[in-house]
Amino acid sequence: MPIIPTRRAISGGIAALMLATAPALADQPAQAPAADAAAGAADAQNAPVDPDAVVARVNGHEITLGDVILMRANLPPQYQALPDEQLYEALVEQIVTQTLLADKAREAGLDQSRLAKLRARADARNFLAEAQLRREIEKAVTEDALRAAYEKKMAERKPVEEVRARHILVKTKEEAEAVRKELLDGADFAELAKTRSTGPSGPRGGDLGWFEKDMMVPEFAEAAFALEPGEISEPVQTQFGWHVIKLEERREKPAPTFEEMREELAAELESEAARAAVDAVREGVTVERPEPAPAPAAIRRDDVLIPR
Structure with missing residues (x-):
């Protein structure tokens, strides 16, 4: 266990302490706000807000709305979903508690x-x-x-070819050959896939949708892309079993729209931009590394930072 508490551990402790000091949070589950409450919250979001507004005073310290906003922004997601009125009161009380604890820490000289x-x-x-x-x-x-x-x-x-195909997956070559014969004799591929295919696409009539060549295992992809629309393949073996494939369509894959690529x-x-910013600030800078350097293992010595 680390000697120095991590930020995650500290955040967890604060959250637990919040529950302990704000019974309303512990006793009441988060509920979805009603439509009118949601509308009111939206109006409040757009109303003018002064982050320097004082919301509480304790031991000569002023607690501002900005302090409350910052604490709320760093809460875990489950607390973010709580109603604003409930959360606001809990956060103010939590900052009051922290302020009092911090004063005690200063009295003990911990700030030094x-x-x-x-x-x-x-x-x-x-x-x-x-x-x-x-x-x-x-x-x-x-x-x-x-x-x-x-x-x-x-x-x-570059242009990318893709195809839409169906397949029927069975366990043996003999079964695949029998399926292919039924198809060549006029059986409907989709209906046969629903009753004979063991693959997850069976209930959809064996429809695999559109796919690129490198999206399938090589044996399947080679067979599918070698077909003409409407053509049915010979039995094809892959690691999953034996397939009978029907090519439905082929096309050049449509280019994604700007909105689809925005993110x-x-x-x-x-x-x-981040890489450029880092390169810019480091360019031409001289970094001095005094000798002798500490042993690399020294970075594990959390104990040297703890007050005695």
Whole structure:
């Protein structure tokens, strides 16, 4: 067990403490708000809000709405779903409790400990680094940039062939040959698949929908893509058993629309912007690494950060 509590462990402890100090949260399950309550919440979301507004005072400390908003934003999902009135009161009471505990910690000199100072430094560093990356990403991921990335991908896109096929899966070659003979004698493929196929597509008449060649096991793909529309294959063996395949259609796969690719494009632009931002700040910087360096195993020594 780690000596220094992790953020996840701390968050879990805070959540548990919230339940202990706010019986309303422990006793009442989260309920879906009614339509009128939802409408009221939507109106509240759009109303002017002052994050510096003081919501409580304790021991000379002011607790602001901004403090409450920040704590709410860091709650686990199950608490985010609670009604606002219930959650608001619990969060204010939780910050009051934390403030009183923090005062006791200062009285004991814990705010001067090495760990407290390192934690504060790490929190500030992490927040500012993330804020700078978000700033660069927001500048890079614009509607125009997304459109340009889409057009570039479409210009570079190579035609991809795909087919729509049905199949009937059975256990043995003899069964597959018997199925094929029935089909050649005029049996309806879809109806036969429903009664004879052991595969999951059987109830759908063996319909596999549209697929590209590399989406199927090689033996099946080679046989399917070699067929002409309406043609029925010889029995094909794969790791799943024996297949009889009917090709329904083939086409060039339609290009995805801009909206279909929006999230993927945004993720790519965000990644590129983050890499560029990191490269930019590191370019030309001299990093001094004093010698002798600590032994790599020293990073496991949590105990040296704990106050004595």
